[in-house]
Amino acid sequence: MSNDIRIKKGLDIKLIGEAEKAVERAIISNYCTIRPEDFHSVIPKLVAKEGTTVKAGGVLFFDKSKEVVKFVSPVSGKVVEVVRGPKRRIDAIKIEADKTQVFEDYGKCDIEGLSPEEIKAHLLASGCWPFVKQRPYDVIANPEKSPKAIFISGYASAPLAADLDFTLQGKEAELQAAITALGKLTEGKVHVSVGKDANSPLSNLKGITLHKVSGPHPSGNVGTQINRIDPVNKGEVVWTVAPQDLVIIGELLLTGKFNAERIVALVGSAVEKPRYFKTLAGSEVSTIIYDKGLSKKSNARIISGNVLSGKEIRPDGALDYYSNVISIIPEGDDYELFGWNKPVFNKISTSRALTFSWLTPNKKYDLNTNTNGEHRAFVTTGTYEEVFPLDIYPMQILKACMYKDLDEMEALGMYEVAPEDFALTEFVCVSKQPHQKIIREGLDLMLKEIG
Amino acid sequence: MDLKKRLHILKRKYKYKKMAPAFNALHTFLYLPDETTHNGTHIKAADDLKRTMNIVIMAMVPCLLFGMFNAGYQHYIALGEIEAVSGGFFSSEFWTLDNFLVGLVKILPLVIVSYGVGLAIEFLFAVIKKHEVEEGYLVTGMLVPLIVPVDIPLWMLAVAVAFGVVIGKEVFGGTGMNILNPALTIRAFLFFAYPTWMSGDKVWVHGAVERDQAIAAGQNLDAISGETILGSLAQGKEAGYEVMDMFLGFIPGSVGETSTLLIILGGLFLVFTKIGSWRIMLSSVVGAIIMGLIFNQVAASGWITDSSKFYGLMSAPFWEHLIIGGFAFGTVFMATDPVTASQTNKGKWIYGFLVGFISIMIRVFNPAYPEGVMLAILLMNVFAPTIDHYVVQGNVKKRMKRLKVKTA
Incomplete structure (x- = not known):
């Protein structure tokens, strides 16, 4: 097959x-800043108070709702500032790095000899767990649930993405260690995808199901691959890990050091x-x-x-x-005279409405942050479908999120999506609607109501 | 200080004020705004709603210009002052300044009233409801003058536009939320409120009604009339025009819908720019052809006799239906309105097919008013969400099935 x-x-x-x-x-950066907002839906409970010293890999805070999930410091040093927002929410934790870095020693692991529970406990304690994300909801994986499969995308198709074949070079040992360990946590397969003609360090690993990916963005998005390989159904969970994070997990297992x-x-x-x-x-x-x-x-x-x-x-x-x-x-914070009707040669468009990017498919563009128009109600149809490879109706699911109909969101496939899957539809949107925000809020609502 | 900076300062000044939407609507007409992305994608594609709507208007401009010449041409030919065209599309009898001036004087006020009244209401609602002025009416305002008879009194048009914009669109929440095509809502209002101005053999040619009134007042003049081809066929008469004239548009009819050639060019432009849905246009033509063939078969196999009042239209060759009446215009510019059409690609096929199919059906079975495109599109507008519902349910069922296989 x-x-x-x-x-x-x-x-x-x-x-x-x-x-x-x-x-x-x-x-070497003098300060290291950790922002809890990077870990969506986590409510941090601080362990390292202002003024304490931590080692690299030392625990900074844990998740209030799942206390086993620990978050650790990438550097050793002194916690100099805890920035708080409204209602004393922690916005950032700032650590002043020591000149010589000291690592917390979590001990080398004999991966083959460990049971799944031991591996899980080890990853949770050492701060590697936050690298494991789950679908549905696109949040840090719930350690109490076992996934039906694990997905790793070794193919980056996003604009100007880091070339994973290049950045992962020479990391085969770490990748293999991480995959062997994570593979024990699922009864299903570990799906790894690489570019079609790529020479990826991921291709020759053991214990994986390899997929070769081709086609335009979002072919490299893990969500697209899940949808093609083994879509998430109601009640099921899959895990996803970014390959660069596998390296950190692998190094921890092999050396006992959390090296971010x-x-x-x-x-x-x-x-x-x-x-x-x-x-x-x-x-x-x-x-x-x-x-x-x-x-x-x-x-x-x-x-x-x-x-x-x-x-x-x-x-x-x-x-x-x-x-x-x-x-x-x-930045694109400038006006453009008659920008809405004059022919456009220097911007990308999927239409041909006096936009000429279809003439030069290989040209590289210099796009700025201008929205190229104002926010409007949904009007045009069929534009999203052109750039949306998932077997889901994008506009219908967005609208379901906006009017907060949980049954409909569930039926239309909300368990399968993450905000990043709607990045391209947001890019091409004529009405300039914030698709990723709408999906994120929809997922948050479902997480709260259904869990 | 240049204009750009001055306007920027004014925009700041008006921010959060009542008149902000009105000011912004005008400002953004001149300048693409300086708005930047915040969360989500940091870059955006070049298209916005203004650009999209502008493309549709551009596709309609040839129809408008042709309509102006045709208004004069039909007027003078009915008076017997000029000869009928003889040299194809570029006939010198047609493209004359005299013809154009008649059209300009009659049709420009229609355009101005349509845009004036419609946009005034849009601005008013935007200010009251504190949202930006959305661009939907730019297309509606252009469509309306093209689908009404040339002599329609301006006050009627104003009343109809006000009705159409408020009841057809704003009560649902404005652009993007309406169920019925606003331009057709306006036309339907005219049709039911002032039927004598919307059908018959007097309204399609400039001056015919006036002349009638003069004769009634006792003046000794010849009556002039201009029956549409559909009207003639419905009464069992000959079409009275060459096929080429029908295709090129040298026939009486609503202002901008007569030239099938220019409508096809506009349609191709919309399909090429990916603004109009080729699925709807194609399936609508297919639907019309199938209905036409069925009627031809009925007429040919002798199920109805030529004494039947349906015979004239039923026996007209099926392809003729595509080039007479408002079918082509409706299919290209009205059925494809993304807001009121089906929104799923599969749904568009079904929706378009039924628009074409029902158009010809109503056209044939309604001898009192032998045109069905308007009613067919309005009817299918109502059914479009239902079609979409079933298409989307197909996707939902697939998902449910996947779950069942897993749990079984």
Whole structure:
């Protein structure tokens, strides 16, 4: 049986500023910032109070509703500030890094000899659990439920994504360790997908079901692959892990150290020399973005993550816990005379409404953050379906989320989707509706009401 | 200080004020706004609703211009002052300044009243309901003058537009929320409220009604009339026009719907730009052809005799139905309205097919008013959500089945 996944519907957004395949070690960041908002729906209960010192891998906080899920520090140092928002919600935890890093020792593991419960307990205690996400709801996996399968996408199709074949080079041992361990936690298969012609370190691992993916974005989104391979039904759970996080899990199992180091791509048209950096999760982005990168005067948007689903951060902000890309693109806060009716050559469009990107399918574009129009009610139909490969009716499910009909949301396939699956429909939306936000709020509602 | 900056300062000033939507509507007409993305995708595709609507208007402009020439042409030909066209589409008898001026004087006021009244109501509702002025009426306002008889009194048009925009659209929540096509709601209102101005053999040619009144007042003049082809056929008469004239549009009818050639060009433009749904257009034509063939078969096999009042229209060749009356215009510009049509791709096939099928059916079975496109589209507008419901249920059932297989 062929395990190939061929996606036809979708859209490759080609942008200027792809990273050159060269890795530099980033300047060591003085501070490390962890923002609980990166862990959706987690209510943090602080362990490391202001002024205490932690080791790298030391517990910072745990989830109030699932106390076994621990969140750890990527660096060793002193907790200098706990930034709080309204109702004393924790917005950020800032750690001043020591000059010499000390690691918490969780002990080497004999993976083959451990039982599934021991592996689970080990990952929970060492702070590796937050890397395991689940569908439905696109949140950190519930450790009490066993998944029917685990999905790992080793193919990045998002615009300006970090090339995983490149960033995972030489990490076979860690990847194998993590997959062997996680494989014990499911009765089903571990599905790993790689690009069709890719030379991925993931292809030769043991204990996996390999899928070769081809086609335009969102073919690399794990949600697209789940929908093709083994869709989530009501009552079922699947887990997803990003390959760069598998490396961290693998290293912990092999060495006993929680090493949140990862290779991050600095990309985008506002970057002078786009390339890769080796850095830690939570590092200040200022350690990366200015050297042959962003000019200080320029009016640009810094995004932790890719341009479709990433988070906007300030120049003094930090890399988020999961991202392996920092994208920088120009801001578009300017007016354009008759911009709504004149022919457009420098922007991407799926229509041909005096937009000419269909003439140059291989051109790379320099897009900015302008919305190209105002927010409107849903009007046009059929545009989303062109870029949405899941077997789900996108506009109908969005509307169901907006009027909060739980039965309908469930029937239309809400258990299968994550916000990022609606990034492309949001990009092409003529009415400029915030699709990912609508889906996220819909999922949150279901999580609260149904659980 | 340049205009851009001045307007920006004004926009700031009007923010959160009552008149903000009205100001913004005008401002965004001039400048694409400086709005940036926040959460979600940081980049957006080039298309917005204004651009989309603008494309539809562009597709209709040739029909409008042709309609202006045709208004004058039908007027003078009914008076017997000029000869009928002889040289195809570019006939010199047709494209004259005299013809155009008659059309301009009659039709430009229709356009102005349609947009004036409609947009005024849109602005009013936007200000009251504190939302931005949505672009839906830009297309409706252009459609309306094209689908009414040329001599329709302006006050009637104004009343109908007000009715159509308020009852057809705003009560449902504005653009994107309406069930019925607003332009057809306006036309249906005219049709039922002022039937003498919407059908018969007097309304389609400029000056015919006036002349009638003059004769009634005792003046010794020849009556002029202009029967539409559908009207002639419904009365069992010959069509009275060459097939080429029907296709090119040198026939009486509503202002902008006569030229099938230009409508097809507009339709192709809409399909090419991916704004109009080719699924609806194609399936509607297929539906009309099938209904036409059925009627032809009925007439040919002698189930009805030529004394029947349906015989004239039933025996008209099936393809003729596609080029006479408002079928082509309705199919290309009205049935494809994304808000009121079916919204799923499968649903569009069914919806379009039924629009075409029922159009011809009503056309033939309604000899009092031999045209069915308007009513067929309005009827299918009502059924479109039901069609979508069943299409979506197919997807839901597939999901349920998957679950059952798993749990069994």
